[in-house]
Amino acid sequence: MRTTTRRLAALAAAPLVIAAFAGCASSGGSGDEKVTITFQEQFSDAESAQFTAQLADFEKAHPNITVKLIRDNDSSYYDKLTTQIAGGKGPDIARVEPPRASQFIASGWALPLGDAAGTKSDYFPASLDAVTKDGKLYGVPIDVSALALFYRTDLLSAAGISQPPATWDEFTSAAQKLTTGDVHGVGLFGGWGGFEFYPWLWQSGADVLNKAQTKAEFNSADGVRALQLWVDLQKSAMPAGMATATEDDLKGPFVSGKLAMMTSGPWMIPSLKSAGIDGKWAVAPLPKDKEAATVLGGLDLLVLKNTKHADAAKTFVSWLMQDSVQKKWASALGYLPVKTSLYDDPAFKDDPSISAFAKVLEEARSRPTVAQAGDVDTALGNAVQAALSGTKSAKDALDEAAAASDKALK
Secondary structure: OHHHHHHHHHOOOOOEEEEEEEOOOOOOOOOOOOEEEEEEEOOOHHHHHHHHHHHHHHHHHOOOEEEEEEEOOOOOHHHHHHHHHHOOOOOOEEEEOHHHHHHHHHOOOEOOOHHHHOOHHHEOHHHHHHHEEOOEEOEEEEEEEEOEEEEEHHHHHHOOOOOOOOEHHHHHHHHHHHOEOOEEEEEOOOOOOOOOOHHHHHHOOOOOEOOOOOOEOOOOHHHHHHHHHHHHHHHHOOOOOOOOOOHHHHHHHHHHOOEEEEEEOHHHHHHHHOOOOOOOEEEEOOOEOOOOOEEEEEEEEEEEOOOOOHHHHHHHHHHHOOHHHHHHHHHHHOOOOOEHHHHHOHHHHOOHHHHHHHHHHHOEEOOOOOOOHHHHHHHHHHHHHHHHHOOOOHHHHHHHHHHHHHHHHO
């Protein structure tokens, strides 16, 4: 996931502060009053450069606001941010992962955006789950992603498979048929905690937690069946060592033609486009069982409660979410648009790998949003690793993880 691979790669970078001058009508003063708002984020180098360049457009339209980007790629980003907010300080605007956004909103740390957010129909439904409270939008997605099926069209064609598998049965059959010699049919990995497994859990008809998010439900009969699918594929169609593998371990074999299918997100697209395998790969929704589902990734934008310039911060958010701004951002970086309307734009519609994600995102669901979501994710990830490594049965692994999750949720 981009919020994992990109973020981990950036941890070695020193925090950087960039100032760009832009202006808008004054927030809380006369039209001539100049204000400074701070935007704390974890941009990569490419994102930082692109964002800084686009701020020049904001400057032309609104000459009285200074937007200071506080770039902090330290692993303690969230610890520092929550400490600042709890102490009555912190930035005016912050970019955070959806589970964190939900927790910040529940704690009263974010302001409702009102008209600055646009309308809900502008966005994919799941991308608003974490930022909606009592029918009001307290944030907007600035980045969206989801897991999809990446497959080698040349390998499927050679095996007589004309379409990507659409169901679990088709997926299992294709993975086993594609496994021959030193080529493996599929790679599903356990090195990203529960994130990679969430879609399969939902597809089976199971859920992670109950509706109140007070008790684990992933160890239901359907949940066990989903994990058993992975265990069976580990034995018949996957490379060894998937229990602790990550996407980085699979990308090379996929590019070299030694792996026919894998799950990944839109962050994978730029590297595949530059890998010299044009026409040999494509993207499709994940196969379904009882339901079609995938997991939502991405990042959200919040205006925080301690701001002294709420109007200016919301004006900046409103500008940032304009279609023209989002188109330039997504096009330059190879990202998925966050606005649904942009998928009809030729810049994205004519790119098969990007347009495929429009359907994928319609099937996306949000991860748990409770404060203990990280504990649940860790417990579920441990279960996946234990089952794939063969140290526990799928049922025992999930039962143990459910007990650990329930303890954390109390």
